[in-house]
Amino acid sequence: MIQGTGSNVGKSLIVAGLCRLFANRGMKVRPFKPQNMSNNAAVTSDSGEIGRAQALQAMGCRTPLTVHMNPVLLKPETDTGAQVIVQGKRFGTMRAREYGKHKAELLPKVLESFEKLRAEADLVLVEGAGSPAEINLRAGDIANMGFAEIANLPVILCGDIDRGGVIASVVGTHAVLESDEQARIKAFFINRFRGDVSLFDDGMREIESRTGWQGLGVVPWFADAGKLPAEDALDLAKGDGNGAIKIVVPVISRIANFDDLDPLRMEPGVTLELVQSGTPLPLDADLVLLPGSKSTIGDLKFFRKQGWDIDLKAHYRRGGHIIGICGGYQMLGQTISDPDGIEGEAGTIEGLGFLAVDTVLTPNKSLVETSGKHLASGAPVKGYEIHIGQTEGLDCARPAFHLRDETGRPKLDGATSADGRVIGTYLHGLFTDDSFRKVYLSGFGDVSELAYEARIDAVLDDLADHLENALDIDAVLNIAHSSS
Known part of the structure; x- marks a missing residue:
């Protein structure tokens, strides 16, 4: 399971790249996100809907979309309420506090979907939501550590250096977690580094010494990330291109x-x-x-x-x-x-x-x-x-x-x-x-020559190569095998 030190630290893109990386190695890979929040949804081959990020990850796996890749999707309708989609179908519309009371009854559906994917795949890459450091949301959690514990998954933590304070965010996550949750996190990596990654060698060692977690590497800034579909409306640029x-x-x-x-x-x-x-x-x-x-x-x-x-x-x-x-x-x-x-x-x-x-x-x-x-x-x-x-x-x-x-x-x-x-x-x-x-x-x-889906496919291959060069992929597989 890939968790993050916060929202929008690049988890979705990392999982999409890893999906393509392992698929290129000949493995049968599936993406899974227990709970997502997005109004950018995709329609699946089994006539349901899931978050757009899981659709991109499925494309990375070269596999059709299914509702089981994202069994709980929250689609905000107001600042305090959202439509709840369970295994692709509308479950109801709830306010945040009301949804919190229903999470426990959704867990069997989440686990059912996960087991369906695990039964058909060599590797399931699970994406967390937000951060496990949001300990105020830990009770009844099905998105991060709550799910990792129930499904007995090892966790790798993603930190985003582009937003600043990455050492504090990784070490701080360790500090607020319970000891069993600290032990569940086996490794970490740093995402979106601009410049010479060796300049962060001391930072990696500092995090390792303070947390006891294995450092898997530093992922440089991936310039073509903007060419891939965004899930969050906050990621939409104000303007693109200079065509006529x-x-x-x-x-x-x-x-x-x-x-x-x-x-x-x-x-x-x-x-x-x-x-x-x-x-x-x-x-x-x-x-x-x-x-x-x-x-x-x-x-x-x-x-x-x-x-x-x-x-x-x-x-x-x-x-x-x-x-x-x-x-x-x-x-x-x-x-x-x-x-x-x-x-x-x-x-x-x-x-x-x-x-x-x-x-x-x-x-x-x-x-x-x-x-x-x-x-x-x-x-x-x-x-x-x-x-x-x-x-x-x-x-x-x-x-x-x-x-x-x-x-x-x-x-x-x-x-x-x-x-x-x-x-x-x-x-x-x-x-x-x-x-x-x-x-x-x-x-x-206009005379268009763009082959859009072929371009997206090529960017996913480039992202896979990017991660292969940046991370200790053998260590990632060893961590995954430790749960089997």
């Missing part, structure tokens, strides 16, 4: 499945600008993309509070294009109704009015991988749906895509304005498909 086509994305408060943006970030001919709250949408945008949301009605109110509704109307009057994906699609319609109060208070809210469609939020969630074609161009497309709600209206007579539903039957998706400049769709991942992306961007004068 300017695509603008308003960053709503509960932005979800923002990996839709990753292929666009890598396009040389595109400038992708993420507009933060309090900042107007720029006047020179060619396309405004409204992303997915975990709380569509709340984010629509947030959108209007920023004045972005006025900016979007001005953008459209100037001849600009708009595309809305999932929650963004729902916002572009005439109304959004929540008769059962799924997202809060029951009622109906007026949409942005760019598409003649209306949405009714329903308890049932659509979770499906799908493929088909873009009707306007005939280009093939593939992606996934992950949404609640049904959308209907006059503009649905001009659908965006011809797809297949979860049973394989054909269906039409999305809506298009009469002039073709506004598109709404429930299809996530559409820009990941090279064929569709090339055709779509050609409408703005």
Whole structure:
């Protein structure tokens, strides 16, 4: 199990790299994260959802996604509450204190998923969440030491030198743990070092002497990390690229499945600008993309509070294009109704009015991988749906895509304005498909040559080589074998 001295110290990326490293050695590897918190989810081959980081790790393993790789996923809907996903399906919506009371009953499901992966793999790489030093959360823990203890896993600790104070964070973690937990941690390594790693030799020896843990090495800064899909919205850069086509994305408060943006970030001919709250949408945008949301009605109110509704109307009057994906699609319609109060208070809210469609939020969630074609161009497309709600209206007579539903039957998706400049769709991942992306961007004068998934695959190989050169991998395997 890889645990960290804190959140965002690079655990997810390290596990993804190790997954590819061991897969390249011919091993059957599986990623596992008992509990994750993210609104950036992926749809699995068994029709559930897991955190996007585990999807990247599965890609590192070269294995299909399954709900068992992340049996508990928390998807924040407000500052104090989250939707709880258990083995890929909605379990309920809870406040943090309420969830704490339910963790014990979720443990059997977590262990069941872990045992399924362990039975089919040579090696399971388990990622912790946050830090084991958060001892105020230790009671009923299923994310860090609580799970490691129940599953009898050896632990390797990751410290991040880029944020500063790494010696204190590693030694401090040792200091606050119970003696049996200190003993469970067998080794540590330091991540994200910039410059000559030998300059930290004394630091490694100091940590070893104060903790008794084995130092596995120092991982230098991996410059291509930004090319891999991010799971945390805090990792989203404000802007990427300097291409002629300017695509603008308003960053709503509960932005979800923002990996839709990753292929666009890598396009040389595109400038992708993420507009933060309090900042107007720029006047020179060619396309405004409204992303997915975990709380569509709340984010629509947030959108209007920023004045972005006025900016979007001005953008459209100037001849600009708009595309809305999932929650963004729902916002572009005439109304959004929540008769059962799924997202809060029951009622109906007026949409942005760019598409003649209306949405009714329903308890049932659509979770499906799908493929088909873009009707306007005939280009093939593939992606996934992950949404609640049904959308209907006059503009649905001009659908965006011809797809297949979860049973394989054909269906039409999305809506298009009469002039073709506004598109709404429930299809996530559409820009990941090279064929569709090339055709779509050609409408703005771009000639795309990016092979996105091949690029990601190559970066994972580079990351594996990077870790092979930095860490004592034989020691990592010896530690893993000590638990078998």
